[in-house]
Amino acid sequence: MNQILIIEDEEVIRRAVKRLLERNGYQITEAGSVEEAQSSPLASFDLIISDVRLPSAPGTQIIEAAAPVPVLIMTSYASIRSAVDAMKLGAIDYIAKPFDHDELLIVVERIIKQDRQLRQQEFLKSEVDKSYPVRGMIGDCPAMIDVFKRIDKVAPTDATVLILGESGTGKELVARALHEKSQRSQSPFIVFNCAAVPENQVEIELFGHQNEGETRRGGLLAKAHGGTLFMDEVGELSMAAQARLLRVLQGDDYSAQQETSNSGPNIRIIAATHRDIRKLVQQQTFRSDLYFRLRVVEMTLPPLRERGSDIKSLAKFLLTKYCRQLNRPSLSLSRSALEAIRRYHWPGNIRELANTIERAVILCEGDHITPQLLAIDHHITTKRMDSNNPADNLSLEEYFRHFVLDNQDHMTETELAKQLGISRKALWERRQRFGIPREKKGKKS
Template sequence: MNQILIIEDEEVIRRAVKRLLERNGYQVTEAGSVEEAQSRPLTSFDLILSDVRLPGAPGTQIIETAAPVPVLIMTSYASIRSAVDAMKLGAIDYIAKPFDHDELLMVVERVIKQDRQQRQQESLKSELEKSYPVRGMVGDCPAMIDVFRRIDKVAPTDATVLILGESGTGKELAARALHEKSQRSQSPFIVFNCAAVPENQVEIELFGHQNEAENRRAGLLAKAHGGTLFMDEVGELSMAAQARLLRVLQGDDYDTQQETANNGPNIRIIAATHRDVRKLVQQQTFRSDLYFRLRVVEMTLPPLRERGSDIKSLAKFLLAKYCRQLNRPSLNLSRSALEAIRRYHWPGNVRELANTIERAVILCEGDHITPQLLAIDHHITTKRLNSDNPTDSLSLEEYFRHFVLDNQDHMTETELAKQLGISRKALWERRQRFGIPREKKGKKN
């Protein structure tokens, strides 16, 4: 039940408002002055209704004292100016006396709802910052320290950045860190996965579209105006899309309706890929001029298996994160579970580790995470590491092909995706792209 404090020196008005609010499900506390109100636990209220003119201190004094509780000012028609002044001091709104009962109830409901939504948004933002701590990325191995230093140096600039690394290593997290530490941090951060959109739709998504009815649909470049556009899996762009993106980076191809059309787009582009772009350039499937435009600064994220003791720190960080998200009491990783995590190869990197920890937290019925809950299949990576066949030095694309073809007969699509540290959708998309769709056998996976 929402709690409301009424500060009004005229007892008749105060009691009438109290009865009205109580009949409509609110719990109401009365006070005849600011001094009396200050003896109450102000932060326990959802809303404060206060008259402006009160004996002693004016009603506006409660605004700062009660923050962040919203204060709704009640005033007579003759003192509207004082109500406006109160809003400048931080009052959420005002209502003129004598007021209609329905009008008062509507304003009270709206103010409480808006305040609740704002607090939820702030809570969500705080939770996201905990989940994706761009200012406190986990890791202290030499490779990650080098990444952190480079982020600190590059973030304040508008230089384009090319982030390299295997799938699941945290390329988007690094891009967010670059954005959050830049002067564009209060502007949009737009994510575009080049591999998740059909080839014939990529240009429409990026640059927008105008149909026959002259209705214009803004592209992601326009939506990211003033901020950052993060292009994940940029190595999957078609040659046509690459050519147009290059023109944008050169300032030659931009929406003429944008204010910055004469000066080029006001946007920072950060690109990422798990593929060997130099090899793509040699194969003439990626433009060399675009490659050099994108890699003004290049940074490489290390795979999880090369991060040493970071694996243990990450596991504990992720465990705390998912306990918090899933409203579970604090759990611990058993010594044997930590050893299983350390020995595993983690082909899906941090994303696979996160999926593994989240699943274990959901299934855990005690206070310790065991190797059984982690359900790590060491056979998969051990077989690959100990083999004497040519797959030891496979590229990521070749490894994906071999892994899927070797295991699809005894693993479901969900199991394949989890072992690879990717979603089922990403698995399906890569199957189509690499020409290895799963054959239908008349049964569900």
């Protein structure tokens, strides 16, 4: 409930204004003078309404003392002069007595709404402008401070880096930061998504085409010459491609040398995977020698649910970003929406949070985002948090499979992808990879 302080020495007027505002849902505190008003905690009010002419000190004295709380000045006669003086001293507005009820209510409502928006905008601006060590990468929690420190240390070296972390935790963002903060920043940063290319195309993509008797050309290794090659989802590489990559990293792949330079490929490799790569090594689906080559430096990004108050800062940052992008006036997140965001498990991490906020901004018709607009499925959270639930022990892959199979009958592909925090293309790819392709309608038994 909005709190208003009324400073007026004429009791009849003060009581009348009080009754009117209370009937309209405001909580009122009264004072007969500036001195009496100052015995209340001024910062706790949403608005102060004060008469100008008061015993001892004029009402305008409260303006500075209460800042940044807005002060609406009442003038006992329509004196433009005292109103102008009050405005010069920082009053938010003035109203001339006698005023009718509706006039006062409209002014009060407008001031409180505008002031709330202004404070929200200022808060968001300070969040957005806050300089984080990596541009556009929000994070203050200890694990992220550690990540930033590592980026600064490792970026200037040519060390191969292996970035681990669940889907959507910012692995590509970190890879880009490593490149931008390195001496290679003026050369290309090439992304190769090992999962998005059919197995038999991986080698051609990386190493290029070669017809018999011709020099090999056109591969991403050549394109990344002098710069950085970011190999996303490296855990998906076939054994043949892994063997080839290992030879490149050891500097003894002759064709890679041929297409890049005489002295060997001048490329920094950064790799990433959301998979448990040590398990892949144990299962012998990922070469241990390649793993050791890649993890000269290893960085693990924490999942969003373990980032404490970063979740709130990220939500607000993303809200501002999408309001700007979608040309919407500033919106705020209601307290219950923030609480819903804090409690949710976020299996798709920051990408899922970004999708959720973007959708809410598009659908929002008021000036704040409610939990309903976020449409967070707490069923997922409950399932994951319940320690007696076998879902606790699911790997991300099993979790994906369960989620898709449980929900595909009542969700569209777009809804499934949004809930999982991945693109429709990634959903399609993972369906193929995990052997659960979307069945055509009517084919189900």
